[in-house]
Amino acid sequence: MSQTVFAPWNDPDEKPLIQFRNVTKRFGDFIAIDNLTQDIYAKEFFALLGPSGCGKTTMMRMLAGFEAPTKGQIFIAGQDMARIPPNKRAVNMMFQSYALFPHLSVWDNIAFGLKREGKDKDAIAARVDEMLRLTRLSKFAKRKPHQISGGQRQRVALARSLAKAPKLLLLDEPLGALDKKLRQDTQFELMDIQEKTGTTFVIVTHDQEEAMTVASRVAVMDEGQIIQVATPAQIYEAPNSVYVADFIGDVNIISGRAKPNGEKVAIHWAEGQPDIIGTTATKFEAGQEIHFAIRPEKVAISTEEPADAANKTKGKVLDIAYLGNISTYHVELPTGHVVKAQTANTRRLSRRVITWEDPVWVSWTDTAGVLLER
Amino acid sequence: MRRFSWFNATALSLGFAFLYIPMIILVVYSFNASKLVTVWAGFSTQWYGELIRNEEFLNAAWVTIKVAVMSSTIATVLGTMAAYVLVRAGRFSGRTLFSGMIYAPLVMPEVITGLSLLLLFIGIGLDRGVLTIVLAHTTFSMCYVSVVVSSRLVSFDQSLEEAALDLGCSAFDAFRLVTLPIIAPAVISGWLLAFTLSLDDLVIASFTTGPSATTLPIKIFSAVRLGVSPEINALSTIMIAIVTVGVITASLITKQAAVRQARDERMAERPA
Ligand SMILES: Nc1ncnc2c1ncn2[C@@H]1O[C@H](COP(=O)(O)OP(=O)(O)OP(=O)(O)O)[C@@H](O)[C@H]1O
Ligand SMILES: [Mg+2]
Numbered sequence: 297m298s299q300t301v302f303a304p305w306n307d308p309d310e311k312p313l314i315q316f317r318n319v320t321k322r323f324g325d326f327i328a329i330d331n332l333t334q335d336i337y338a339k340e341f342f343a344l345l346g347p348s349g350c351g352k353t354t355m356m357r358m359l360a361g362f363e364a365p366t367k368g369q370i371f372i373a374g375q376d377m378a379r380i381p382p383n384k385r386a387v388n389m390m391f392q393s394y395a396l397f398p399h400l401s402v403w404d405n406i407a408f409g410l411k412r413e414g415k416d417k418d419a420i421a422a423r424v425d426e427m428l429r430l431t432r433l434s435k436f437a438k439r440k441p442h443q444i445s446g447g448q449r450q451r452v453a454l455a456r457s458l459a460k461a462p463k464l465l466l467l468d469e470p471l472g473a474l475d476k477k478l479r480q481d482t483q484f485e486l487m488d489i490q491e492k493t494g495t496t497f498v499i500v501t502h503d504q505e506e507a508m509t510v511a512s513r514v515a516v517m518d519e520g521q522i523i524q525v526a527t528p529a530q531i532y533e534a535p536n537s538v539y540v541a542d543f544i545g546d547v548n549i550i551s552g553r554a555k556p557n558g559e560k561v562a563i564h565w566a567e568g569q570p571d572i573i574g575t576t577a578t579k580f581e582a583g584q585e586i587h588f589a590i591r592p593e594k595v596a597i598s599t600e601e602p603a604d605a606a607n608k609t610k611g612k613v614l615d616i617a618y619l620g621n622i623s624t625y626h627v628e629l630p631t632g633h634v635v636k637a638q639t640a641n642t643r644r645l646s647r648r649v650i651t652w653e654d655p656v657w658v659s660w661t662d663t664a665g666v667l668l669e670r
Numbered sequence: 671m672r673r674f675s676w677f678n679a680t681a682l683s684l685g686f687a688f689l690y691i692p693m694i695i696l697v698v699y700s701f702n703a704s705k706l707v708t709v710w711a712g713f714s715t716q717w718y719g720e721l722i723r724n725e726e727f728l729n730a731a732w733v734t735i736k737v738a739v740m741s742s743t744i745a746t747v748l749g750t751m752a753a754y755v756l757v758r759a760g761r762f763s764g765r766t767l768f769s770g771m772i773y774a775p776l777v778m779p780e781v782i783t784g785l786s787l788l789l790l791f792i793g794i795g796l797d798r799g800v801l802t803i804v805l806a807h808t809t810f811s812m813c814y815v816s817v818v819v820s821s822r823l824v825s826f827d828q829s830l831e832e833a834a835l836d837l838g839c840s841a842f843d844a845f846r847l848v849t850l851p852i853i854a855p856a857v858i859s860g861w862l863l864a865f866t867l868s869l870d871d872l873v874i875a876s877f878t879t880g881p882s883a884t885t886l887p888i889k890i891f892s893a894v895r896l897g898v899s900p901e902i903n904a905l906s907t908i909m910i911a912i913v914t915v916g917v918i919t920a921s922l923i924t925k926q927a928a929v930r931q932a933r934d935e936r937m938a939e940r941p942a
Contacts, residue, residue, distance in 0.1 A: 395833040409837030
């Protein structure tokens, strides 16, 4: 039997675990969540991405039951949550501010939720120890929150929310304060937990790489609205707007006027420059405003004129950002546009052929970029 | 190390002299052998002996402590609840009026409070005695407790309660297991404040007391009107001693907690 791809959102028979139905949340006159409708399915790892203040935490707080929607409804497992208080929801949240109990030790913080369930002592102790091992906090079990470092506190908060093994876990920037190594380890732990327990995760993160690594789907938000929801690969390769393309990863955006030509679209973007040729499924009107978005790693850079590239143009190296494994070249075109091109550093630095002020060619194929209406 | 300048040293000694000379005189004269308060006639503890045999004073002391414990406890419960509602409930209609009404007794002249309570007790036909003093003291010390507790609650991180709810607590459990332990120092100092207020209140107690219940301040006040006696000095010295012992004990307990915490930390550091 071949393994099926996990994509319940494409299955019309699948019932979503979480449903936002035209949810609006106002704080006074301020609209924090703006008429949002979204389904999230069981066993998903749903990542919320967006700039500060776009409403990520507010969405979480409505799921946990700390805020009620001003308008609209939220369903969890088909049940309208309007009248369900936080302690009656099979939902646990890891707070952005951690919200550790300062008067309790690390151990008691993690045990807090388990004790409320009225489990017996041994079961609680076993579970807490398991959580301590998972988050590598065993050494600090007896300390109070103020006696440990910021990253350790974050892990306590994570352990406390994981301890009850809830159906739905809300993680508000769970790994921000951890170093890269520990963060990656914890990401894999989270995915592992998710696989083992089938918990549904909704996670807020500012780290795109993290969203890319762990998420089944990513929602990019702006000003209380979800701009695009898609798998990490789709978000990266086929953003639906300049906003999403710009928010996720590095991108070159060139704006111009569309000239449809059968399957392809030519973009007139500057006087005296050849039109950019791209392919798209969307229909563009002639003369319509159009934005061409291309990732730096899909732009080739060379000293010789490339023979058979669909798009190529000449420029001059303005700047080189050396990042170890890759280098990003900032190439200034005669029009004043700056195009970023990225190459893998397969050779040692001293053998590199392109340097500052060099005249170079940048080129890309006609399928390398995406054409966006907005 | 910062050194004391000449000015600082003088200011400090003047301040302490101002605070403690009256008390030192009182303590010294409580050991005076003479019955005359202003004439020193050698060391003696006879007034303490007489005090113990003086049943009126002992009764008054017992009444005072009973009243102070009961009223400060009730005031702490009510005051903490009021503070919690005022800080937490957000904007409900009549909030300003409600908070104004809680804090009004703070600035109300004691004579007025005492008089109005007296009128109330007469009006509802309550016999004046221990119960009426307890009620009266609860009324006026409750607002002090609520001021102390609400100033602590304002800086209390509300997400802690949310976390408790999130982990399955009822609202009451969240208060009992998270909020209360954290604000406990404020609640305790509120209780101590109410206790001391009740302990030395003369005005309101005089209005609301009956013949069956005489508190120590009332007793001392009426005794002093007939002239200061060494016995009163002795009684006051005992009160000073009780307060001093209490303060020292409290600070020792705090220090011990700090030491215990440091030990916990060392133990936690040891590899598991
Ligand atoms: N209780 C509140 N009263 C008034 N405004 C609020 C309240 N809570 C949130 N807001 C506003 O709602 C907006 C969304 O807040 P939210 O906390 O959801 O942002 P966020 O996306 O989590 O941001 P960040 O990434 O900085 O955590 C913000 O502009 C914030 O100022
Ligand atoms: Mg937030």
